Amino acid sequence: EAQVWESGGGLALPGGSLRVSCEASGFLFKAYAMTWIRQSPGKGLEWVATISGGGDAAYYSDSVKGRFTMSRENSNNTVYLQMTGLRGADTAVYFCAKGNSLGRGYLDSWGQGVLVTVSS
Amino acid sequence: DMQMTQSPSSVSASIGETVTITCRASQDISHWLAWYQQRPGKAPRLLIYAASRLQTGVPSRFSGSGSGTDFTLTIHSLQPEDFATYFCLKANTFPFTFGPGTKVDVK
Numbered sequence: 581e582a583q584v585w586e587s588g589g590g591l592a593l594p595g596g597s598l599r600v601s602c603e604a605s606g607f608l609f610k611a612y613a614m615t616w617i618r619q620s621p622g623k624g625l626e627w628v629a630t631i632s633g634g635g636d637a638a639y640y641s642d643s644v645k646g647r648f649t650m651s652r653e654n655s656n657n658t659v660y661l662q663m664t665g666l667r668g669a670d671t672a673v674y675f676c677a678k679g680n681s682l683g684r685g686y687l688d689s690w691g692q693g694v695l696v697t698v699s700s
Numbered sequence: 701d702m703q704m705t706q707s708p709s710s711v712s713a714s715i716g717e718t719v720t721i722t723c724r725a726s727q728d729i730s731h732w733l734a735w736y737q738q739r740p741g742k743a744p745r746l747l748i749y750a751a752s753r754l755q756t757g758v759p760s761r762f763s764g765s766g767s768g769t770d771f772t773l774t775i776h777s778l779q780p781e782d783f784a785t786y787f788c789l790k791a792n793t794f795p796f797t798f799g800p801g802t803k804v805d806v807k
Binding site for chain 1: 701732738742743745746750753755794796799
């Protein structure tokens, strides 16, 4: 059974940096794209970034482009989201999810989420 | 960028009823649509992908239909565990875009 779980959330200052991680098990990690999605308190879901299975291509929402970097280490079954230039609007629960074999956006396994709070 | 809309934004229903939720894309996305269920405090769960394919392990009372710009999620014979918020997701090209959600609550 595919499983993913996030770690590394917490409190960051406006303008500061934070890295969240997502570890996976139960599937051939390098074969699947991975995606970060966030949800601000009481709000809907927002796609943040997706990285290809090989890690050679990453895609970002306009709201984080140039500030966030998604990467992966297939040897460790882990993806990362390095967040810099953090803003209050980045406060959210960040979920990591795996795409299925038909499509990168068909997210069939999700972590429990990790809270990132940006505040002074 | 493309927009995804959902209607209704909320619906009240009773156990055993059928609930229909609509998602509309501002441009043709063929079959590239997924439906997710989210219960309070939990991660979303994939219900339907490719507009009409039922995810493994999801009860058959959930069904999806549509293509192009108009899509529907139908929940037959609503069960207590189905009271949740439902989101659609456009998944053809980046940026992926979620709909704003439809909350299904108890009448």
